[in-house]
Amino acid sequence: MTKLSTVRDEKQTRFAGMSEAILHRMAPEAELTDNGRQYRGFTLLELGREFLDMHGVNTRGLDRMSLAASVMQFRSGAGGMQTVSDFASLLANVANKRMRGAYGENPGSYRQWARKAPNAPDFKSMTVVQISGAPDLLQVNEHGEFTYGQMQDGKEVYSLLTYGRIVSLSRQAMVNDDLRGFDRMVTAFGFSAARLENRTVYSQLTANAAMGDGTALFHADHANLLTGSALAVGALSAMRAAMRKQKGLQNEELNLAPAYLIVPAALEQTAYQLTSSNYVPATKAEVNEFRTGGRTAVEPVVEPILDANSATTWYAAASSTQVDTVEYCYLDGNEGPVIESEMSFKVDGMSMKCRHDFAAKAIDHRGLSKATA
Template sequence: MDTMIEIPALRRMAELAPNSADIDARTVEVIWSAGARVRRSTLFGEPYDEELSLEPDHVRLDRLNAGAPFLKVHEVDTLDAVIGSVVPGSARIENGRGVAQVRISERADVEPIWRDIQAGHIRAVSIGYQVHRFEVSKPEAARELWRAVDWTPFEVSAVPVGADPAAGFRAQSPLHDCVLYRRDVPSTQTGAIPMTDKSNDPASDAETQAQKPTEPVETEGTTMTEPKPAAPDPKDAAAQTRAQPKPQKPDVAPAPDTEAVATRARETERDRVSTIYDLAGRLNLERSFAEELVKRGTDVDEARRLILEQVAAKSEETRTFSQVSIPLGGRDEQVTRRDAVANALLHRYSPTLFQLEDAARQYRGMTLMELARESLGNAGVNTRGLSRDEVATRALHSTSDFPEILSAVTNKTLRQAYEAYPRTFMLFCRQVLATDFKAMHRVQLGEAPQLLEVSESGEFKRGTLGESKESYRVKTYGRVVAITRQTLINDDLDAFTRIPAMYGNSIAQLESDVVWGIITANPAMADGNALFHNSHKNLAGTGAALDVTSVGTARAAMAKQTGLDKKTVLNVRPAFLIVPASLELKAEQLVAQNLVPAATASVVPQSIRTLAPISEPRLDAASETAWYLAASPNQIDTIEYAYLEGQQGAYIETRNGFDVDGVEIKCRLDFGAKAIDWRGLYKNPGA
C-alpha cells in the first residue's frame, strides 16, 4: 500500500577521516553514511526507527557526484558558507558505507578550518538528504521500521558536535513528496486508503496534512522533523470519510469543482499555519505556543489577538538580558546595530567624549522617536498609523531592543562621569575586594623578631609576631532613576545622558566622602586611641605652618615609628603631602623642582621635593591649616577601601517600570573603607 506524504530535507551525522587528508590536493575523505538505524519521534503517534538503505539501487548519488557543496554548519544563505565541494565522481558505496572525497577551498578565511581538519580537531560532519520513498514494516513487539529505499544525499557540512543542534528547516522551507509503502500492514488495520490521486481524496489529504513536518527533533546525533499538525484531527477526518456511503459507481471521476475546493482548502490551511509560525517567531515567542495555536485550529485573526496578549504578558516581567549568540564569522547583527544606535546618541550628547563610529553614521541626527520606530520595525512590529504615545509605549514594553539601547547609553554616561571624577584618595590608599557583606578583619602584623646568634651546637630559639586587629564591612548605597514615555516623546536626551552622568559624579563623590571622612573624623582604632593621637606618635604637639622645617620634623617622626614591640624602628618614608585646597599653592611651591633660592638656608632638600602633593577640598571644612603626610601603601598599611567582588564601582540594572510608565534604572554601589594602621600617616594641625 502506497501513501504520499510531504517532508523536508533531513540531516544525519557523518564522519570525517582526518588521517586521509591530502595536503597537496587539499582533499579529505568523508564517510557520509553507514546506514545506522536511528529512533525518530513525532508529535502525534508512536516513535519509529529510520534506516537508510545503502544498496546501490536505493541511493541516488547524482548530486554528490556532480560536485555537491561542502558547507559550514549547514549555512545555505551566504556564499561564504561554501568551504569546499565533493570531488566529482568520488561518491560511492563501499563495504556497506557511503564514502566520498571533499576538496577544501583555497580562500584565506577557510585556511584555519583546513588546518583544524588536518590536526583532527574537526572530525564531525553532517549530511543533508531527501527521502523519496520509505518502506514501512511493523515487526512483532517492536517499533515501526521506516526503511529509506529511495533517497538522495545533496550536501555535506562541517559541524562542531556531530549533527548540527540548530539544524532544521523553518516553517516555510520547501517540501518534497515521499512515498510510504506499507508492505505488511493491511489497509483495514490502519484505516488508510491507497492513493492514486491524493488531491481528490479528503481523507488522504487530512492524512497528508498530519504527516507534514515542522519542528526539528534531535535524536541520536540526527535532526529529524516532526509532522505539522493540521486544524482538523486526521483520525476524525479519516473516520468521517469511512462513514460516508460509498458511491455506486467508483469509476466516476469527482465533479470538477471538488478538486478546486480541496486545493483551496489546502492552500488556506498552509497559509494559516505559516502565518501563525511567522508571527510568533518575529515576536520571539516560544515555539510551543505557536504549535498549540496550530493544533487547536485557531484562525489567523484569533491567533493575532492571542499572540498580542502573550507579548503583553511577557512585557510585564522584569527584563533580563540573555547571552547573545555570536555566529561563526562575526558579531551578532542585532548587537552591532544596538551598539551603533547607542554610539550615535552618545555622540549627540558629547561629541568630544564619544567619537562617532562609522556604523553609527546612519543614525546620526535621528530623534528618540525615530529610533524607537526603527527598533520596533526591526522586531517585526508594524508602526504605520501609530501615534507618538503608542510608539513610545510599545518601544518601552515590547520585544524590541530599544530599552537595551537606552540602558547602554545611561550606563556608559554614568561610568564615564564616575571614572572622570577626581578621587584623590586612591593614591595613598589600598584597594581590596570583599567576598560578602560580613565584617572583614584586617590583622596589623608586628615586626619580625630580631635574629639571635646561634653558637656551635646551639639551638634556634623561637620568636613570635605581635598583632593588632581592625574590622570594617562593605555597605550598599543605591538609587533608582526612571525613564518615562513622556521623556521619550519629548525627545529629552538629557534624561538618558546628563542625569546618569550626574549620578556617576554623585557615586564617586560618595566614595571620596567615606574615605576622607576617616581623615577628618579621626576615628578610634582597635587600641582605643584616635587615628591621630600623641600615643601613636603621628600628631604634632604644636601646630606649625607648612614649610621645610615643619615637614622635616614630620618626616623624622614617621621614620622613628616603632613596631608593636615598641622597640623595632620601622623607618617609614612619606610619599605624599596632603593639604586642604587653601594650602595647595603653598604645597606646590614647596616641592617645586625649578626654584633656586638666593640663600642656602632656603634650599628645599631633594627628599622633600620628591613628595607628591595631594590637594583635597573636603579637608577645608575641618581645618584650612592642617596638613598631612602619608606613606605609600606598598610600604605600610594606611587606609583600605573595598568593593564587593564582581561589583567594582557603580553597578547598573534595568527593568520595565511597574510604578512608573517606562524603564527603571537602578544605580548601586557596594563600598566600605577603614584606617588599618596609623604609622603610615602623620598630621600637623598647622599654624
C-alpha cells in the first residue's frame, strides 16, 4: 500500500516563519515555533531583503528606500502577476490573523440574544418563512373520520450587504519598521467590523421598520409596545404578561416569556438591581421573579448604542430557541472581516482593503417588546 505524504516547499516554510515572526512582534502572545524564531529579530526591511534573496533577486547596493520599493513591487508570478508568494501577501496573511484576533476579542452584545442564521450562499434576497403551530387536534368519534387541517405561514426578506474601507502601508512605514502603526491599523479594522455588526443588529430595534405584514416591528397591533412604562418591576411584569398572551399565526397560544432585558447604558444600574440575586424582598408584594434564579429570570444586556436613540427606552427579548427574534448571518466562507492587499498605483506603498459581508433582520415580533417611559 502506497503511503501518501505532503511535501512542503522550502519557500512556503520560510514564508510561514516570516509570518510567525511578524505576528509575534505585533502580538507577543502569538505562538513562535523554531521556524519563526530564526526571523525574530528582523525588521520589516530585513525580512523584505530575505524575501527577495529567497526568490533569487540581488539586493546588494540598494539603499533603504529603493529596497523597500523593490520589496513592495516584486511579483513572482508569470508576467508579473501577483501570487501568494508576494511580500504584500505575506503582510496580508499576518494582518488577517491579527485583525481576526481583535475582532474575536470584542464580540458585540447582540450575540447574547440574537440568533445566528446559516451562512448565506450569495447576495440574493433571502426569505425566512414563519410556520405556525400545527392545527388544533379535534376529537374523533367512534367510526368518525379524521379531517385535514392547515398550517399558516408568513415571511421576512433580507439580503447581505458588503462593507469595507481601504488604508495603505507606505514605503516610509516599511523603512521606519513601523509595526506598531501597522498593528493599530489592522486591529482597528477588527474593532470596526465588530462595531458594525453591533450597530446593524441593534438598528433592527431602534429603526422599528415595517415587518412583512406591513406593520412596524413594535406597534400596538403587535401587542409588544408599552408606553409610559419606565423600567421597574411593574413595567417588566406588564411586558411579561403581554408576551405571554402572544398568539401564533393560527391564533395558537405560545406562552412566551422574556429571557433578556436590553437596556441603554443610562438604565444599567436599574437593570442590575432588578436582576440581582442579592435582592431580598421584605413583603410578598416585593417578590421579584426577574432576579437571577427567579422563575422568569431575565439576563441584562447593556448596550450604549441605544442611548443615542433614547436613554429611557428599553426592550425585552425571548430566547431565540422559543421563537425567532432578530437573526444575523455572514457570507458562506467568510464568517467575519477579511483583509486583501495589492500594490497601489496612486499610493507609494501597499493598499489593504478590509471587506465584511453581514446582514441582520427582525424575523418575528412576538418575541420582542419595547417600552418607552
